[in-house]
Amino acid sequence: MTEKKSGFVTVVGRPNVGKSTFLNKVMGQKILIESSRPQATRNRISCIYNDERGQIVFLDTPGIHKPHHKLGQILVNYARNSLNDVDVIIFMVDPQEAGLGDKYIAEILKDIDTPVFICINKIDLINRSKLILLLNEWHKILDYTEIIPVSSKTGEGLERVIDLIFSYLTVGPEYYPDDMITDRPEIFIIAEIIREKVFNKTKEEVPYAVAVDIRSFTEKKNMLYIAADIIVERNSQKGIIIGKHGSMLKKIGQEARLDIEDFMGYKAYLDLHVRHKHDWRNKNNMLNSLGYEKEQK
Numbered sequence: 001m002t003e004k005k006s007g008f009v010t011v012v013g014r015p016n017v018g019k020s021t022f023l024n025k026v027m028g029q030k031i032l033i034e035s036s037r038p039q040a041t042r043n044r045i046s047c048i049y050n051d052e053r054g055q056i057v058f059l060d061t062p063g064i065h066k067p068h069h070k071l072g073q074i075l076v077n078y079a080r081n082s083l084n085d086v087d088v089i090i091f092m093v094d095p096q097e098a099g100l101g102d103k104y105i106a107e108i109l110k111d112i113d114t115p116v117f118i119c120i121n122k123i124d125l126i127n128r129s130k131l132i133l134l135l136n137e138w139h140k141i142l143d144y145t146e147i148i149p150v151s152s153k154t155g156e157g158l159e160r161v162i163d164l165i166f167s168y169l170t171v172g173p174e175y176y177p178d179d180m181i182t183d184r185p186e187i188f189i190i191a192e193i194i195r196e197k198v199f200n201k202t203k204e205e206v207p208y209a210v211a212v213d214i215r216s217f218t219e220k221k222n223m224l225y226i227a228a229d230i231i232v233e234r235n236s237q238k239g240i241i242i243g244k245h246g247s248m249l250k251k252i253g254q255e256a257r258l259d260i261e262d263f264m265g266y267k268a269y270l271d272l273h274v275r276h277k278h279d280w281r282n283k284n285n286m287l288n289s290l291g292y293e294k295e296q297k
């Protein structure tokens with residue numbers, strides 16, 4: 001029997017280029033929050049991919065952007081720190097001319113020795129001649145190891161990415177049991193499912209002002225009982241999330257429950273409350289208690 005390979009691969013890029021969608025498609029299962037709005041991902045989350053060749057531990061990261069509050073600074077550091085101690089870096093871009101944000105990330109990557117794969121995502125949205133222009137453009141911007149056009153929507157190019165990653169990995173141990181799909185506990189994923197529904201149903205500042213805190217989680221006779229707080233930054237945001245006669249909160253709850261049942265394979269009962277914690281995104285103690293911890297550089 002040939003020995004199995006293993007390694008770590010981080011996925012970085014500007015917000016909204018499709019990093020989380022890419023990993024959900026690779027995993028064949030929805031684990032990570034996806035949104036048409038930028039800055040959806042707020043943590044570094046491992047997704048553990050296994051096949052007969054071995055194990056790849058992928059890290060999903062928050063989009064790299066110019067931060068405007070303490071939470072933003074923490075998130076950008078999660079992404080930047082993920083560049084250390086990985087075997088391959090996937091730099092994901094969208095199929096537009098490279099902007100300032102892309103060039104900023106490219107500059108950071110120039111100083112790093114790890115192999116960099118540029119994945120041009122969303123190629124389902126462009127034609128071949130545009131793709132050729134983009135390939136030429138990236139060739140001038142960064143001395144990458146591989147460049148791979150992909151569509152995380154259709155799955156095009158994803159197998160090639162996995163094949164190429166394995167070609168850069170060496171024989172190594174299984175870092176996680178092969179039935180584990182993420183390093184995060186179930187309650188973290190459940191909180192993310194609820195946050196995704198709020199994030200995608202609200203507008204302007206509200207999606208960014210929301211965090212989810214699971215208050216209790218019990219399992220009785222094949223049924224899950226989950227109580228969660230949706231935390232907002234300002235009192236006025238409470239009414240927006242609750243909606244007229246509670247209609248918005250009800251919709252959030254219904255959609256989240258279905259996804260939670262899908263993920264957990266159990267029927268679930270979800271009890272949601274909206275609470276106000278003033279300016280939580282700028283307060284260290286609240287950021288810590290919600291699990292957004294400052295990392296050493």
Ligand SMILES: Nc1nc2c(ncn2[C@@H]2O[C@H](COP(=O)(O)OP(=O)(O)OP(=O)(O)O)[C@@H](O)[C@H]2O)c(=O)[nH]1
Nearest residue numbers: 016017018019020021035036039040041063152153
């Ligand atoms: N057409 C098309 N849309 C895509 C593709 N991949 C992702 N998207 C869409 O792009 C948007 C952003 O996707 P996400 O996966 O949330 O992006 P992200 O890079 O994780 O964003 P942040 O977490 O904010 O950094 C969503 O609306 C996705 O449905 C693709 O290959 N084709």
Ligand SMILES: [Mg+2]
Nearest residue numbers: 019020040041
């Ligand atoms: Mg994301």
